[in-house]
Amino acid sequence: xxxxxxxxxxxxxxxxxxxxxxxxxxxxxxxxxxxxxxxxxxxxxxxxxxxxxxxxxxxxxxxxxxxxxxxxxxxxxxxxxxxxxxxxxxxxxxxxxxxxxxxxxxxxxxxxxxxxxxxxxxxxxxxxxxxxxxxxxxxxxxxxxxxxxxxxxxxxxxxxxxxxxxxxxxxxxxxxxxxxxxxxxxxxxxxxxxxxxxxxxxxxxxxxxxxxxxxxxxxxxxxxxxxxxxxxxxxxxxxxxxxxxxxxxxxxxxxxxxxxxxxxxxxxxxxxxxxxxxxxxxxxxxxxxxxxxxxxxxxxxxxxxxxxxxxxxxxxxxxxxxxxxxxxxxxxxxxxxxxxxxxxxxxxxxxxxxxxxxxxxxxxxxxxxxxxxxxxxxxxxxxxxxxxxxxxxxxxxxxxxxxxxxxxxxxxxxxxxxxxx
Amino acid sequence: xxxxxxxxxxxxxxxxxxxxxxxxxxxxxxxxxxxxxxxxxxxxxxxxxxxxxxxxxxxxxxxxxxxxxxxxxxxxxxxxxxxxxxxxxxxxxxxxxxxxxxxxxxxxxxxxxxxxxxxxxxxxxxxxxxxxxxxxxxxxxxxxxxxxxxxxxxxxxxxxxxxxxxxxxxxxxxxxxxxxxxxxxxxxxxxxxxxxxxxxxxxxxxxxxxxxxxxxxxxxxxxxxxxxxxxxxxxxxxxxxxxxxxxxxxxxxxxxxxxxxxxxxxxxxxxxxxxxxxxxxxxxxxxxxxxxxxxxxxxxxxxxxxxxxxxxxxxxxxxxxxxxxxxxxxxxxxxxxxxxxxxxxxxxxxxxxxxxxxxxxxxxxxxxxxxxxxxxxxxxxxxxxxxxxxxxxxxxxxxxxxxxxxxxxxxxxx
Amino acid sequence: xxxxxxxxxxxxxxxxxxxxxxxxxxxxxxxxxxxxxxxxxxxxxxxxxxxxxxxxxxxxxxxxxxxxxxxxxxxxxxxxxxxxxx
Numbered sequence: 001x002x003x004x005x006x007x008x009x010x011x012x013x014x015x016x017x018x019x020x021x022x023x024x025x026x027x028x029x030x031x032x033x034x035x036x037x038x039x040x041x042x043x044x045x046x047x048x049x050x051x052x053x054x055x056x057x058x059x060x061x062x063x064x065x066x067x068x069x070x071x072x073x074x075x076x077x078x079x080x081x082x083x084x085x086x087x088x089x090x091x092x093x094x095x096x097x098x099x100x101x102x103x104x105x106x107x108x109x110x111x112x113x114x115x116x117x118x119x120x121x122x123x124x125x126x127x128x129x130x131x132x133x134x135x136x137x138x139x140x141x142x143x144x145x146x147x148x149x150x151x152x153x154x155x156x157x158x159x160x161x162x163x164x165x166x167x168x169x170x171x172x173x174x175x176x177x178x179x180x181x182x183x184x185x186x187x188x189x190x191x192x193x194x195x196x197x198x199x200x201x202x203x204x205x206x207x208x209x210x211x212x213x214x215x216x217x218x219x220x221x222x223x224x225x226x227x228x229x230x231x232x233x234x235x236x237x238x239x240x241x242x243x244x245x246x247x248x249x250x251x252x253x254x255x256x257x258x259x260x261x262x263x264x265x266x267x268x269x270x271x272x273x274x275x276x277x278x279x280x281x282x283x284x285x286x287x288x289x290x291x292x293x294x295x296x297x298x299x300x301x302x303x304x305x306x307x308x309x310x311x312x313x314x315x316x317x318x319x320x321x322x323x324x325x326x327x328x329x330x331x332x333x334x335x336x337x338x339x340x341x342x343x344x345x346x347x348x349x350x351x352x353x354x355x356x357x358x359x360x361x362x363x364x365x366x367x368x369x370x371x372x373x374x375x376x377x378x379x380x381x382x383x384x385x386x387x388x389x390x391x392x393x394x395x396x397x398x399x400x401x402x403x404x405x406x407x408x409x410x411x412x413x414x415x416x417x418x419x420x421x
Numbered sequence: 422x423x424x425x426x427x428x429x430x431x432x433x434x435x436x437x438x439x440x441x442x443x444x445x446x447x448x449x450x451x452x453x454x455x456x457x458x459x460x461x462x463x464x465x466x467x468x469x470x471x472x473x474x475x476x477x478x479x480x481x482x483x484x485x486x487x488x489x490x491x492x493x494x495x496x497x498x499x500x501x502x503x504x505x506x507x508x509x510x511x512x513x514x515x516x517x518x519x520x521x522x523x524x525x526x527x528x529x530x531x532x533x534x535x536x537x538x539x540x541x542x543x544x545x546x547x548x549x550x551x552x553x554x555x556x557x558x559x560x561x562x563x564x565x566x567x568x569x570x571x572x573x574x575x576x577x578x579x580x581x582x583x584x585x586x587x588x589x590x591x592x593x594x595x596x597x598x599x600x601x602x603x604x605x606x607x608x609x610x611x612x613x614x615x616x617x618x619x620x621x622x623x624x625x626x627x628x629x630x631x632x633x634x635x636x637x638x639x640x641x642x643x644x645x646x647x648x649x650x651x652x653x654x655x656x657x658x659x660x661x662x663x664x665x666x667x668x669x670x671x672x673x674x675x676x677x678x679x680x681x682x683x684x685x686x687x688x689x690x691x692x693x694x695x696x697x698x699x700x701x702x703x704x705x706x707x708x709x710x711x712x713x714x715x716x717x718x719x720x721x722x723x724x725x726x727x728x729x730x731x732x733x734x735x736x737x738x739x740x741x742x743x744x745x746x747x748x749x750x751x752x753x754x755x756x757x758x759x760x761x762x763x764x765x766x767x768x769x770x771x772x773x774x775x776x777x778x779x780x781x782x783x784x785x786x787x788x789x790x791x792x793x794x795x796x797x798x799x800x801x802x803x804x805x806x807x808x809x810x811x812x813x814x815x816x817x818x819x820x821x822x823x824x825x826x827x828x829x830x831x832x833x834x835x
Numbered sequence: 836x837x838x839x840x841x842x843x844x845x846x847x848x849x850x851x852x853x854x855x856x857x858x859x860x861x862x863x864x865x866x867x868x869x870x871x872x873x874x875x876x877x878x879x880x881x882x883x884x885x886x887x888x889x890x891x892x893x894x895x896x897x898x899x900x901x902x903x904x905x906x907x908x909x910x911x912x913x914x915x916x917x918x919x920x921x
Contacts, residue, residue, distance in 0.1 A: 045554050098690065098705070107566055109588075118546050121624060125550025132473060132627040140821070143620065143628035144535040144764070145567075146590040150822035154694040159702055162691035162824065163596055164588040166567035174585060181603065203546055206554040207561035211880060212896050269526065270575040270584045275497070275563045276877055284581055287526060405563045406572025408584065492853035493873060496881070555888060559881045 005180045006417060007260040008252050009088025009245030011080030011194075012357050014344045015051035015238055019083065024361045027369040028390045032343045034236045035221045039200050047214035049221040050200045051238025051345025055079075069138055071110040074148045076241035076350075077196035078155050084192065085156060088245035089257060092190075097159035101188040102149045105165045105175030105195030107349030107404075109145030112201045117142060152192055152243070160188040169309075169404030170268065171195050172242070172352025173412050177266035179246050189251055194243030195353035208237060211276060213313055223373045225346075227310035227339035228317050228385045230378040235311040238345025242353035244360075249417060260360035261398075261414040264296030271407035278315050278403070282323025285401060285409040289327035292411040298397060300328045302419070303335050305368050305393070307355050307400040308385075310339020311346050316403060321381045323401070323409075336393065338386040342372035352402045352410070359398040359414050368393050433602045434833070435681040436672050437516025437665030438773045441504040441617065442760045443479035443658050447511065451770070452777050455756040456806050458788040462641045462656050462761055467621045475635045477644045478621060479658025479761025497560040498573065499538025501619040501659070504766075505570035506577060508663040509613055513578060516665035517678050518611065520579035523671070529582030529609050530571045531601045532663075533593035533616035533765040535820070538564045540622040574613060582609045590820030591727070592689070594661065594768035595828050599687035601666040610671040615772075616765030617661030629657045632821060634731050642789055645762075647728030647755045648735045648801050649790040655730040658757075661766020662773045680833040681776040685813070686714025692823030702825045703727075704741035707815060710827035716813055718746045721829075723784045723809075725771040725816040728755035730762075736797065738817070743798035752809070754802045758788040768818035772828060775814035779832045782810050839890055839912045841865060844905055847885050852878030865906045876900070883908075891917050 010020050016033025017023025026033060034051045042048035053076070057067045060079045070078065085092055092100065117139055121130040141147040145164060153162045161182055165175040172195035179193030199205075208214040215234035217224040225236040252259060269291075271284040293300055306328075309320055324332045340358050347354060358369055367390050374387035397415040402408070438448055444461025445451030454461065464470065465478035481504070486495060489507040498506070509530075513519065518528075542565035548556040563569055568586040575584055583604050587596045594616030601614030620629060629635055636654035638644040645656040672680060688709030693699035711718065724742055729735055742753060756774045757767055778784055784807045793801050813831045820826075845860050854860055855873025864872060869879060883899045886892065892915040902908040 097693065097699075102691070107568070109567070115546070118543075118624065119550065121627070122547070122550070125547055128547055128623065129468065129472075130623045130627055132630065135627055135631050137631060139628045140630075140632035143539070143625065143631075144588070144590050144821070146535060146588055146593070146820055146824060147822050149589075150691070150824075153691050153823070157694060157697075159691050159693055159699075161596075161689040162589070163593070163689070164567075166586045166588050167571070167584075168563070168566055168568040171568075178585070178600075181607075185603070202554070203542070203549055203557075203561070206549050206557040207545070207559075209554055210557045210559045210884060211562045211877070213562070268583050268585070270530070270572070270581050272525065272575045272579045272581045274576065274875065274877075275569075275572055277875065287581075404568075405566070406568045407575055408568065408572070491856055492849075493855055493878075495853050496851055497877075555884065559877055559884065 003184050003186060004249035004262055005183045005246050006249050006252050006262045007244050007360050008247050008257040009084040010260060010357050010360060011083025012242045012354060013053050013055060013076045013080055014240040014354055015053055027340055027343055027358055028367050030370045030372050030388055030390060032222050032372050034225050034345050037200060040202055045205050046209040046216050048218045049224045049236050051236060052200055053239050070151060071113040071142060073106060073109060073196045073198040074151050076198065077104060077148060077152050077243060080194060080241045080243035081152050081155050081192055084243045084245045090245055092156045095190060097157050099160060099189045100156060100158040101160035101182050101191040102153045102158050102162040103165055103175045103179035103191055103193040104149040104152055105171030105349050105353060106148060106197050107166060107168050107171050108197060108199045108204055109148060110142040111204055112198050113142040115201045115203050156192055158192060167408045168406045169348050170352055170402040170408040170410040171349030173402040173410040174268055176244060176353060176356055177412060180263045180266060183246060183248050189248050191246040192243060193246050195350045196241035197348045197350040198239040199237060199348050200239050205237060225312050225342045226373045227312040227342050227371055228378060228381045229374045230376040232312045234313055236345040238347040240344060240347040240350045240354050242357040259417055261363045262417045264415050265292035265413040267291035268408060268410040271409060273407055276405050278319040280319060280322060282319050282326050285323035285403060286326035288409045288411040292413045296413040298413060301331050302397045303399045304395045305362055305398045306335055306337040307359050307398060308337050308339045309401050309403045310341055312341060318380050321383055324383060332383055336368045336386045336391060337383050338369055338371045340369055355400050359400050362395045362398060363416060366393060366395050368395060432669040432683045433605045434667055434669045434672055434683050435664050435776055436667045436677045437512040438681060438776060439508045439511035439515060440662040440770050440773050441508045442660040442770055443481050444759055446483050454759055455774055455785045458759060458786060460641060460759045460788060462644060465621060468623050474637045475630050476639060477641055477656050479656055480621060481660055497564055499541035499564050501534060501617050502538055502569055502573055504660055505617040506573055509574045512663040512665050518665060522675060523610055525579055525581040527582055527610040528580035529604055529612040530575045530580050530584040531597045531604060531612055531614045532570045533587045533597035534567050534570060534618055535588055535590045535593055535764040536618050536620040537567045538569055539620035539625040541565060543622045543624045570617060589824040591762060591764050591767050592818045592820035592824035592826040593765040595818045595826035596689055598664060598769060598772060598828060599689060602684045602687055605666055605668050611665065611667045613663060614666050615661060615663035615769035618764035618766050619659035621659055645730050645758060646790045647730045647758055647787060648739065648793050648797060650792045650794055652730050652732050652735055656761035658761030658763045660763045662769035664769060682779050682830045682832055684828060685831040686710040686829035688713055689826045701737055703738060703819060704745050706825040706827045707745055707817065710829050714829040716829060721751055721813050721815050722811045723778060723814045724751055724753045725775050725814060726753050726755045727817045727819040728757055739797035739799045748798035749800040752784050752802050752807060753799045754784055755787045756785050758790060771816045775816050775830050778811045778814060783808050839909055841905060844909060848882055851881040851885050866904050868903050886912055
């Protein structure tokens with residue numbers, strides 16, 4: 001008998017979305033939260049726009065010591081974890097700590113703190129030899145980001161498997177997929193799963209500048225993230241986090257928990273093609289979608305909504321459109337597809353989890369979030385991308401996909417538990 | 422020998438291995454250094470360390486990247502990725518697997534790193550802050566991140582199956598192998614797995630020192646002394662190991678040349694939150710891994726210890742081992758005493774050592790350590806290697822902040 | 836403003852992206868496509884960035900993508916406006 005896994009609690013910190021309520025209002029109203037970068041002076045950079053989170057650590061209840069100790073991405077993850085646990089109504093102290101695990105995704109982990117430390121140690125880049133006299137006691141925590149899932153584990157008292165899944169931009173999907181697997185195989189009963197990334201830091205902005213992956217549409221930040229639009233010219237970098245309480249289905253039911261969605265299937269593949277480039281045919285993403293649907297034992301026509309990777313780069317949106325046609329066949333033209341990156345930007349390793357949160361809320365509310373800023377269709381992207389305005393629709397089953405540097409292609413199927421075959 | 426487990430599922434076996442370690446480039450050189458106690462520890466020469474408190478490192482000195490990798494890959498890779506790519510190619514060759522041996526979706530990659538491409542990124546930070554954003558390389562967008570080794574290996578060898586990158590400091594390498602085993606059990610025929618680390622630029626060096634666990638000793642023979650009364654911290658090292666993890670039935674089907682052993686058990690836990698007063702999780706991890714393997718403590722012939730080299734941590738590990746097996750009841754060793762701690766690379770290298778111990782019926786000694794407190798209650802193999810049949814070995818790893826992982830390997834005939 | 840020659844481009848290509856085994860860069864490569872020379876878009880982006888810095892020119896994103904051969908790229912650079920003139 002296969003153990004089934006459900007989402008019973010959600011916590012999010014996104015641009016324009018401190019908490020699920022604000023997050024879902026933003027998305028369902030089709031508003032955008034991208035703006036000129038305020039965390040540092042972006043004027044020397046090619047792309048000066050980002051989705052920033054108005055995160056107030058003090059208001060979130062972090063002590064000054066915790067703020068010094070934890071990287072910004074860690075703070076996001078812990079804040080989301082607290083929300084998710086509260087939302088789930090789970091009494092974590094009543095559980096066997098050994099039966100609780102943590103699976104945290106992040107692509108660039110402590111980049112923000114690393115850069116801050118670098119500037120101190122190297123006298124703002126003037127010295128290659130660093131002066132250890134200025135070393136922060138937490139530098140070792142930023143070098144190796146295992147501390148991030150550790151802080152999440154401490155915050156809930158988890159003593160089962162704890163790990164960071166760092167698969168670049170599919171980390172957010174893959175970390176949740178990993179957590180689901182830990183429960184399915186019987187290793188644990190509860191997993192705090194999700195992802196956090198805070199890459200709005202000069203080094204990350206500079207590297208995406210170099211590769212010209214981010215948009216230079218600096219004069220119009222609110223409308224800069226344009227997935228599937230003919231005028232799109234790159235993604236908008238963002239920060240954010242989402243965490244979930246994953247539980248074994250029968251246990252969740254037995255305690256009368258609210259259930260957002262069941263994670264029916266998850267699969268990931270690599271394109272083995274290029275660290276940053278994508279083949280036009282979408283073959284590997286299509287295979288991940290096929291495998292995820294297969295694991296969920298659902299026919300492709302059961303998919304009511306596709307939450308796209310939709311980063312807004314020229315190549316991604318075409319690649320993904322091809323992958324959807326290849327995997328969903330004619331149904332690709334019937335099913336609404338949208339990219340919330342149009343509103344909250346692309347938070348690298350975190351966005352996959354933030355998108356899972358959007359999927360769960362779409363199922364809960366029967367609302368499909370739109371693709372903002374989509375005015376001029378690209379002839380090569382010819383699916384129904386739900387432009388500008390959210391749509392009321394019965395949403396029982398959702399497909400969420402992700403694609404990232406390194407060639408990772410991931411797909412997850414979420415559905416109401418009643419949909420299960 | 423049919424490679425079947427009791428549950429009827431096919432066993433998951435190791436069909437190829439390779440190690441890139443200080444003092445031992447390639448599996449057999451590594452094994453020779455471990456058996457003879459030839460140490461790879463010496464003063465770090467990548468930059469002038471004289472002004473730093475810690476100076477000794479397990480540095481790889483005989484790896485010429487251009488000899489092992491295509492020129493096209495050099496500008497875009499950190500030194501750690503070069504090690505990973507070389508080790509991956511050698512492990513696949515050892516297993517007799519090439520692109521096309523199996524369908525692309527039947528081959529995955531699961532690796533671990535704890536530091537990413539750190540030297541590479543330090544160089545790019547320097548360019549950004551001393552010269553400006555226009556000087557940052559396009560390769561910085563992936564050469565640093567923790568998924569880079571999985572991605573580069575997948576591309577180089579045409580492996581398109583389920584893949585991942587895990588981070589859990591020194592425990593991450595065993596977690597990667599554990600996840601590779603899980604992935605094979607779920608239906609992927611072969612997964613290349615293991616871990617590699619390197620951060621020997623000045624910034625990476627001081628960052629490692631900031632852990633407070635790095636020794637400032639200056640005599641290479643008396644620096645990293647796990648379980649010794651004079652233990653003063655560890656020597657940071659670079660390198661790691663890659664293993665070909667394969668479904669036993671699939672290995673038979675393709676006529677694999679050799680099976681090093683079976684990945685019979687795996688477990689991973691996390692220590693209680695500091696100050697909780699609850700016991701650390703290492704013993705429980707070992708128990709879970711043994712249970713997963715269907716073995717009792719008495720079935721284990723040798724334990725490859727995490728061997729932190731920090732008195733408090735050594736004492737805790739010794740207590741876990743003697744508590745589970747009984748005082749001095751099982752030989753314990755730490756081949757990493759000749760390499761230093763390779764972080765994500767450490768566990769996989771120990772796993773290879775364990776498989777070679779199975780192959781050659783010998784347990785390597787823990788080099789340099791001479792005096793183990795009697796109260797530890799462990800039979801640490803000292804001085805000379807000990808000849809004994811090894812049918813099952815337990816490999817332990819702990820990562821800073823509380824990660825614990827354990828893998829049980831058994832001989833191919835078990 | 837310095838004029839860039841094929842030998843300069845060869846040197847920069849190798850520094851920025853290495854060279855493919857089995858491809859002889861020393862021959863007449865002016866009209867061989869970058870793809871046939873073993874260079875992908877990433878290699879060309881790194882190369883273009885280096886040229887922009889070393890030769891003080893500014894190249895638009897889309898024109899770099901359009902350069903199919905070394906001759907295309909050399910022409911682009913040698914026709915380009917000095918970066919400080921923009």
